[in-house]
Amino acid sequence: MAGDLVSTLADLKEKEALGIVQDRLSAGDDPLSILDDARRALEIVGKRFADSEYFIPDLVYSGEILKGITDMVKPKLAKAAEVKRLGKVVMGTVAGDIHDIGKDIVVFMLDVSGYEVYDLGVDVPAQKFVEKIKESGAPIVGLSGFLALAFDSMKETVEAIKAAGLRDKVKVMIGGGQMSEEIRKYTGADAYGKDAMAGVTLAQKWVGAK
């Protein structure tokens, strides 16, 4: 009999988790229910990270195990699973900065918290943010940056959003390396998040307020 995928994956037992998935697929289990369990497990991982029980390596590893599970389940899926999402977020590391770890963690945390995240990657020009906001209609924008040069890129990105007439349609949060409340003021963003959880809290506040 297959063990509990939710707790096994949440406890980061890769081999066991993949074994359970294999057993359940062989037994003809619904692939969607497997993915749903995986999603619930990742929620637990996110919560443990928020509680400082898990750290970055644990997030990275859980994401890797999930990838393995998705690879196994995907061929059995009739069509892409429709998941109800809380809201849309456009995320990226601003122009000139190619650091991705912090941004990836926020993307991960938002994703497991139920948000649809458009990850634009690193070194993202201001205009690309603007285009994605237009295209997706996302009400939340996350600007990530590790280097001090990101102060200016963030400011320019916020200005570009304003110039496109979108400033009152989105809330902008910034985070990463040397960011602070002072930098937030400088860039013209709406909020500064000290860590990944702060990003999720902000998104919840903003989506709830809508």
Place this chain on the structure above:
Amino acid sequence: MEKKWEEMSSDEKQEELFNRWLSPKDPEGNDLKFQNPKAEKTYKERITRIKDAAQLKKAPDRVPVCPLPNMFPTFYYGITPQEAMYDYDKCSAAWKKFVLDFEPDAHMGCAGPGPGKFFEILDYKLYSWPGHGVAPEHSYQCNEGEYMTADGYDALIDDPSNFFSNVYLPRVFGKLEGFRMLPALTGILEMYGVAFNFIPFGLPPVQEAYKALFDAGAEALKWAGSVGGFDGEMAISGFPALLGGFTKVPFDTIGDTLRGTRGIMLDMYRQPDKLIEAMEALTPLMIKMGVGAAQMNGKPVIFIPLHKGADGFLSDEQFKKFYWPYFRKVLIGLIEEGCVPFPVAEGGYNSRLEVIKDLPKGKTIWMFDTTDMARAKKTIGTVACITGNMPTDLLALGTPQQVKDYAKKLIDTAGKGGGYIMTNGAFFDKVKPENVKAMVDFTKKYGVYK
């Protein structure tokens, strides 16, 4: 009669390296001729100040202050980081202006930007640099990747040198592709078979790689003439160069540029024993790297940038299992050879303070970025000199008065009784010059120990 190096205790070795730093030589090996007696006096006072802060035996005459920039001198001088990487004379001129205008107690030299053309000659893939993947006015940044694959551990552990020459170098330098064909030099033993080993050197890809190396070497030499001359010129004017060399923590060596962050984090779960074995193999190499440089340059302070051990990057258990044991071995190895390790903890190190204080007293200098300095003073500060913490955002956007207020707080807490050097928390780029000036001048006035 003078004691031989091998007969000295680690205390005596440290003293000896400080003495060599205090008595600099010119390129011919003769005693350096200072500009004037005042420059000589100031030079020695500056080093003595840092030495007193580091050794924790007594408070220095005042808190030493060393603003440690990244690309700031280029902006201050009015050139881009790209120009600094491609015009070596402009680079040293920019750093010279920085040192002469701000008068730090020690500087980190002008080797930071590095020689742009050299990197081009070898087609360096590990970094993007100004004009070569990032904008001319930005600093270089690392392109993380798995330059060592998950199954590469055995090759690294068995023969690190061979792994670097035949696997790692061809991956990070496009022009060294031919090195994949190099023979193992340890196979060159007896008359019979010797020539087989030399066949690769006759093959076009290997010869191409060597041609690129010769060109790169010539460019590096050209650059070294400029940046090496800078240190000497500054010393003559009374400004000591801080660093004797640099090395890394084995976990970062693997996690930064071999396996990458993602790679090493997965290895902690999937192949922890291999990771540990590889760190054990790298530990003596990391020690030698620092010790060798300190000996060659005649200066004790060895820079160790810290990355993957910061708060949040590893749990306490992971830090204690994977990071600290080999880090500590490197520190102790350096200390035993008279070096003063200078670990630079970027990000926060609050959760590590209790662990890292397990060190002999007066042997290390710890630079902190966002770490709580009052807590650092009570923990690691009881056995080591601490430095840093002036926030980048304050230097970039604050006022001189705000910088002075922050500096006062640092001197009052971290600087109490000695054992503190005023510096920024993170190596800075474009900040307000008047704020850097405020940090230095205020420390020189307010930081005097009575």
